[in-house]
Amino acid sequence: MTLTPVLTEHWDDPQSWTIDTYRRHSGYLAVRTALRTEPDQVIQTIKDAGLRGRGGAGFPTGLKWGFIPQGPGKDGVRTPHYLVVNADESEPGTCKDIPLMLASPHTLIEGVIIASYAIRADTAFIYLRGEVVPVLRRLQAAVAQAYDAGLLGRDILGSGFDLELIVHAGAGAYICGEETALLDSLEGRRGQPRLRPPFPAVAGLYACPTVVNNVESIASVAPIIRNGIDWFRSMGSEKSPGFTLYSLSGHVTRPGQYEAPLGVTLRELLGYAGGVRAGHRVKFWTPGGSSTPLFTDEHLDVPLDYEGVAGAGSMLGTKALQIFDETTCVVRAVLRWTEFYAHESCGKCTPCREGTYWLVQLLKRVEAGRGTESDLAKLLDISDSINGKSFCALGDGAASPILSSLKYFREEYLDHLRLGRCPFDPAKSTAWAQRHPADHAGGQR
Structure with a gap:
């Protein structure tokens, strides 16, 4: 294509x-x-x-x-x-x-x-x-x-x-x-x-x-x-015709705008973008920005149109393809996104206003290696209380990366708990978190 x-x-x-x-x-x-x-x-x-x-x-x-x-x-x-x-x-x-x-x-x-x-x-x-x-x-x-x-x-x-x-x-x-x-x-x-x-x-x-x-x-x-x-x-697919702009960012050789027919795959787009940075591979990526469920390297050949992406369990969204290689901690990436949604919540509805705050507290604790396996269940529970139940789609966007990352990378969450630190940053051990309670506080506003 x-x-x-x-x-x-x-x-x-x-x-x-x-x-x-x-x-x-x-x-x-x-x-x-x-x-x-x-x-x-x-x-x-x-x-x-x-x-x-x-x-x-x-x-x-x-x-x-x-x-x-x-x-x-x-x-x-x-x-x-x-x-x-x-x-x-x-x-x-x-x-x-x-x-x-x-x-x-x-x-x-x-x-x-x-x-x-x-x-x-x-x-x-x-x-x-x-x-x-x-x-x-x-x-x-x-x-x-x-x-x-x-x-x-x-x-x-x-x-x-x-x-x-x-x-x-x-x-x-x-x-x-x-x-x-x-x-x-x-x-x-x-x-x-x-x-x-x-x-x-x-x-x-x-x-x-x-x-x-x-x-x-x-x-x-x-x-x-x-x-x-x-x-x-003549471009795109029958149900998703035409051309569109795909925004490639992150760990790619040539990030930028790539205008292609709907239905192109990430593998094809990476071919135009020079691939993932040298010596690395795709770990996870977003098909439509941070509010859409994550994909992994197993989804490189999913057609990037509305039906193809939805059929694979995500949303095409704004076609913001953020590419992350194996050096990225998925828990930390999801935490950063969740902090954004908690900050940007307008506060009109309780599920989003309260739920995003508590998701941040739990993710901070897990990312620092101070959590327990029950925290993962609580993340799923709170996400379920937000997803589809908030006043607008912001709540869905906050829950999506958490639900999908736990689906594909649960073991990585567990590694944080087993090691007492982020496996991608040995400096951030439990002892480090205890010396920096302001950065890894949980449970109280």
Whole structure:
């Protein structure tokens, strides 16, 4: 299987982020095509292409657009519609949307125009993670270029379609990657998940019909409109068609973004990335970021599409492939991830707020070699109390690496207990932990 540079086609061009460079690569031709087409037909085209959301769950994009109610509201007045682009890329290991917006912001902007036209929205927002100031400035500059070119604002390209595009910088909360928490944050409230129903398609931003899509999902729209359904479906698999960005990081020779058809395997991607660093082998890896169940070297040939990864017991997620070799302590890696989720929990629901705290305490104790085998049972018990029972998917994400690591690496957990230390770091013995109680405390807040 070969790589398919579509979104990344001109990332290496000088000043790839400018509107002139984008237009030299057929940029904004798809907008002209879309604006000459009925909005419902644009939605149908995306449905027929089979584009699935690139933000994690893989929900069909065209179907999501089709949920937006059309026609006048109850009082005979049409309710405003909104498009919100989720650019709050926060998942540990995920690094596809930020490079895309930095290298080719107009790819996203063209997709925003087409998607907004299709769902009949006259206002769109890009909700960006606020810490990435260079990306914020680049997006703002690209939006200004699009306004100057008559591609945003009133009567776009003489079509009669109006669109205002606003770039909004969030305050850096992981929970705002959840679409309803993002909407609350966008409205100026504390970012916490909403109770559903109603779903955003009915009552989203400002209680109006809203579509929330990932950056890569929206950026993929223009190539589909420009090149056609058959072209898009010629890549990937029947149920997961098209191209996508895989982010390889960790113990690989050449980490980075690899754009390939859905269904490629990690073994194939490692071939492009120069393999695992010299003299080492794959021990475990994440198929979709730290919130997805771990895979091992036994899963190198699992097709990396939504069905293939799910069939092997994990989730494709954001396609953040974090690769760890045999020098890595799986217990320590899982502890670091769990500390992240405990820190980022919004505290709205008890299973996540309390459960993630106690998972950290138990993992610290086990990692230092101070635990007992009953602690492993307690880790499973608490994870089960969180998984599927928290208000949003953050709880599931916190439980997944613990459940999967105990499934594949239980002996490594037991080695910590038998040796009284981490087997990958002889310095961290029980005696060391006793001299550093602040780092390995357990049981009390």
